[in-house]
Structures are given as C-alpha cells and as structure tokens.
Amino acid sequence: MDYCRREHGVGVRDGQEDGDQSSLLLDCICSHSRDDDDHPQDDPRWHPWCRWYYFFFFFFLIAVSLDEEHDLGLLQGSQRRHGKHQLSPGMPSISTTQFAWNCAGDAEGQKIIFQLVVDNNRLLELAELIICNTVREMESPVFALFPNILSVGPLLSGQSLDHKPLVHFWPEDTTCVKWLDEQPANSVIYVAFGSFTVFDHRQLQELALGLELSRRPFLWVVRPDLASETSVAWLDSFRERTAGRGKMVSWSPQQQILAHPSIACFLSHCGWNSTMEGVGNGVPFLCWPYFTDQFLNQVYICDVWKIGLRLNDDDKGTEISREQIQERLEELLGDEGIKARAMMWKDIARKGVGEGGSSYNNLKCIVEEMNSVRFLEF
Structure with missing residues (x-):
C-alpha cells in the first residue's frame, strides 16, 4: 500500500x-x-x-x-x-x-x-x-x-511458441508456425488487420499485388470478412501464384507469430493490442490504420517511438497502390535505425514488466x- x-x-x-x-x-x-x-x-x-x-x-x-x-x-x-x-x-x-x-x-x-x-x-x-x-x-x-x-x-500472454491463447475470434491455423520455422531469420512480412478492418475488393487486390511485387516471404491473415465482395476465385489464384513464398491463413496465433525469429516487419492496422504485441517483440511496423485510435497509435509508432513508417503520408483516405506497398516495404526493411529503435523499445517494455x-x-x-x-x- x-x-x-x-x-x-x-x-x-x-x-x-x-x-x-x-x-x-x-x-x-x-x-x-x-x-x-x-x-x-x-x-x-x-x-x-x-x-x-x-x-x-x-x-x-x-x-x-x-x-x-x-x-x-x-x-x-x-x-x-x-x-x-x-x-x-x-x-x-x-x-x-x-x-x-x-x-x-x-x-x-x-x-x-x-x-x-x-x-x-x-x-x-x-x-x-x-x-x-x-x-x-x-x-x-x-x-x-x-x-x-x-x-x-x-x-502479453507469453513468448513461448507452444503457448495457446484462452480465446480467439476465429479458429487459428497453427500450420503457419511450422511454415515460419522453415523461413530464414528476419525475412517474413507479417500482414494482419485485426478483427474489424474491412477492405473493398479493389484495395484488397492492390494489397495482394503489392506483396507479390515485393518478392519477399509473407504471412497474411485474411479473415473471412476482411473484404466486401471478394472473389474467392481471385484469392485462390493469388494463393497459387505465391505459394512458393507466401502463406495465407484465416486467423493466426499472433503473439506467437510476432515472437518468431523469422518475422521481419508487421504490416498492421495499428490497433492498440497489436501495437503492444509488436513493440513487446521488437518488430518494425508498416502502418495502415483503419479507424478510431489507430491513427493516433500510428503517430506514436512513426513520430514518437520511430519504429515504423506510414504507408500513406496524407490523411485524405486515398487508395493505396501496389507500388506504394512495395516501395514502403523496401524502405522499412532497409532502415537499420528503425530496427535498432524497435529493439530498444522492446527492451524498455520487457524491463517494465x-x-x-x-x-x-x-x-x-x-x-x-x-x-x-x-x-x-x-
């Protein structure tokens, strides 16, 4: 007391x-x-x-x-x-x-x-x-x-890769953990937009094609309701084209994923839980906020802690192109300062708990x- x-x-x-x-x-x-x-x-x-x-x-x-x-x-x-x-x-x-x-x-x-x-x-x-x-x-x-x-x-619920959460919104596809085990260290782009973000079909396609242009390994969480009127056939075609270096799941054990040594960065909506999970694991962010607090969280990530980049520099809600996604990913993954600060804040967070x-x-x-x-x- x-x-x-x-x-x-x-x-x-x-x-x-x-x-x-x-x-x-x-x-x-x-x-x-x-x-x-x-x-x-x-x-x-x-x-x-x-x-x-x-x-x-x-x-x-x-x-x-x-x-x-x-x-x-x-x-x-x-x-x-x-x-x-x-x-x-x-x-x-x-x-x-x-x-x-x-x-x-x-x-x-x-x-x-x-x-x-x-x-x-x-x-x-x-x-x-x-x-x-x-x-x-x-x-x-x-x-x-x-x-x-x-x-x-x-x-955070724990950093061991065999930890299982008590609850989750959708059935988790744990095969992605085994897939990550097969990838080189610091190589995989993790893409997840939480439980509520919704894309239109065109924007979802640009995201997918941007990941394809990056020519890097990626793990993408594609919820069943992530996009409106999304063509299942189109997603299946994309999955087949990128099967050699990409993995798509409907839901993932996110804390285990972010703690995995193969993860290079987190393309995120900047929800607060995701932000804390990324910070706690020293993962750099590529920010794509959707609504409410996520825009302020982006400001902290990019301007205060300086552990990430904005995908879109304006606030007009303009469509993000595949080329923007590719270019920002390359910029983020090549920025050693962001990587060092991400590890610094990880240490601060770990010392706090x-x-x-x-x-x-x-x-x-x-x-x-x-x-x-x-x-x-x-």
Missing part, C-alpha cells in the same frame, strides 16, 4: 475502514451502459462504482483535455478547425480529420463515436484508478499529467488495493 500512496496518491479512502470498502472493476467500453436510474449515486452499494476503471483503449483518455463544444466544432467539420492539433501537453500533434469520431464513417456514426468518447471521459473523472495496457516509459509525458493512471503493460519495473510495481499496487477492498456483486 505504501507504494500506491507514494507513487499515485491512492489508497483506502479516508474515513472508511478496510472492511467497509466496496469497488467495481469496469471496462471502459461497457461502462457507458451504466444506468443512473437503476443505480443512483446515493445507493450505498453503487456509490463507489467507479473506484477502478480498466482502460484498454488509451486513446479515449486524450479527449479529457478538450472542451466539448470545441470537439463538436471538429465533429461538424468546420474548415477553420482543420489541421494539426495537440490534444494534451507532451503528446504529438494529430490531424483533426483523424480524431476517433472523424474516422467513423457517415455523420451519424461520427456522432455516436464522439458521444462515446465524451461519456467515457466523464466517467474517467470519477475513477480513482485507471488501469492501462501500456508502458509508462513509452508515454511518460501523459502519465505525468494523470497520476492515477497505472500502466501494467505490455499484457520485469521485477522492479514500472508495470510490475503497478500490478503489485493493484493487487494490494484489491486485497484492501470488497468488490460489489449485483
């Missing part, structure tokens, strides 16, 4: 005995569904409902520094508000067109995402602790502003706090 008080100013609430403590541990996405009418603030069983706040979408935190009316102006696309904007001191600037709510499709979708950001940040003001899957040293200026955030990342590291100590703090409170049951 002393560490918690010293480092974060948190502990058992004044005026309450340890045995009287009650708390909830909430995920930031589902917490907005809380109904104030069902759980009024004067309900003694509910009052401390947000003592803890599990915060895995770190992007939502940044909107704390923005005034709601200002955000609405950005949401409505005011021309005078377009350009670069620094959301908080110590954070990199980002194009206003790439704020989470401005990357959510049509106007109705933008309003929904914006309101989710606003609601979640209002709840953050009530949380006594915010648990975040990141490494303090990787975002130290932001952590200096918010002492009640506890970094506990990177949350090692004994005595920042994430290690924060996790101890959380365990101490959990032992001092009683969690509510409904």
Whole structure:
C-alpha cells in the first residue's frame, strides 16, 4: 500500500475502514451502459462504482483535455478547425480529420463515436484508478499529467511458441508456425488487420499485388470478412501464384507469430493490442490504420517511438497502390535505425514488466488495493 500512496496518491479512502470498502472493476467500453436510474449515486452499494476503471483503449483518455463544444466544432467539420492539433501537453500533434469520431464513417456514426468518447471521459473523472495496457516509459509525458493512471503493460500472454491463447475470434491455423520455422531469420512480412478492418475488393487486390511485387516471404491473415465482395476465385489464384513464398491463413496465433525469429516487419492496422504485441517483440511496423485510435497509435509508432513508417503520408483516405506497398516495404526493411529503435523499445517494455519495473510495481499496487477492498456483486 505504501507504494500506491507514494507513487499515485491512492489508497483506502479516508474515513472508511478496510472492511467497509466496496469497488467495481469496469471496462471502459461497457461502462457507458451504466444506468443512473437503476443505480443512483446515493445507493450505498453503487456509490463507489467507479473506484477502478480498466482502460484498454488509451486513446479515449486524450479527449479529457478538450472542451466539448470545441470537439463538436471538429465533429461538424468546420474548415477553420482543420489541421494539426495537440490534444494534451507532451503528446504529438494529430490531424483533426483523424480524431476517433472523424474516422467513423457517415455523420451519424461520427456522432455516436464522439458521444462515446465524451461519456467515457466523464466517467474517467470519477475513477480513482485507471488501469492501462501500456508502458509508462513509452508515454511518460501523459502519465505525468494523470497520476492515477497505472500502466501494467505490455499484457502479453507469453513468448513461448507452444503457448495457446484462452480465446480467439476465429479458429487459428497453427500450420503457419511450422511454415515460419522453415523461413530464414528476419525475412517474413507479417500482414494482419485485426478483427474489424474491412477492405473493398479493389484495395484488397492492390494489397495482394503489392506483396507479390515485393518478392519477399509473407504471412497474411485474411479473415473471412476482411473484404466486401471478394472473389474467392481471385484469392485462390493469388494463393497459387505465391505459394512458393507466401502463406495465407484465416486467423493466426499472433503473439506467437510476432515472437518468431523469422518475422521481419508487421504490416498492421495499428490497433492498440497489436501495437503492444509488436513493440513487446521488437518488430518494425508498416502502418495502415483503419479507424478510431489507430491513427493516433500510428503517430506514436512513426513520430514518437520511430519504429515504423506510414504507408500513406496524407490523411485524405486515398487508395493505396501496389507500388506504394512495395516501395514502403523496401524502405522499412532497409532502415537499420528503425530496427535498432524497435529493439530498444522492446527492451524498455520487457524491463517494465520485469521485477522492479514500472508495470510490475503497478500490478503489485493493484493487487494490494484489491486485497484492501470488497468488490460489489449485483
């Protein structure tokens, strides 16, 4: 408990005995569904409902520094508000067109995402602790502003190649691990876009043809729903043409893949979990963000940590060509500085979760706090 008080100013609430403590541990996405009418603030069983706040979408935190009316102006696309904007001191600037709510499709979708950001940040003001899957040293200026955030990342399930995850969205094709075993060290381009990214058919073709032009080994995760109206026959033809150096699977054991010595780089949508998994394994990134926090994650990868390259340098959503993909891959794989920094941040991340590291100590703090409170049951 002393560490918690010293480092974060948190502990058992004044005026309450340890045995009287009650708390909830909430995920930031589902917490907005809380109904104030069902759980009024004067309900003694509910009052401390947000003592803890599990915060895995770190992007939502940044909107704390923005005034709601200002955000609405950005949401409505005011021309005078377009350009670069620094959301908080110590954070990199980002194009206003790439704020989470401005990357959510049509106007109705933008309003929904914006309101989710606003609601979640209002709840953050009530949380006594915010648990975040990141490494303090990787975002130290932001952590200096918010002492009640506890970094506990990177949350990796283990680095052994025989590790099996508890859950996954689709059946994993583990034959790709054996295939990687047969490839030279630092040779394979790993391509994966998470669970939600969707391409149109033409853009998927350009991606495939860019990989083909690279003439390098690649492992590509092609979900059944990755593209709209994709021709199965076209993909089968591509698979046959590249069978000598390419492997396509519907889902992969990603942490095992990124830990494999044959992986050279990660062509990624920059989702936060994928970002942490890549950083934790020292893998350089080629960034192709799709929506929400992924654009800010790209900024950190390319401009702050400098462990990757953007596939597209503009923010206009223009189509990516096969030639761009080939050229960027060659540039990334030939950049020794990016490779060295990727290994440096890997070491920092590993030290963070090692004994005595920042994430290690924060996790101890959380365990101490959990032992001092009683969690509510409904």
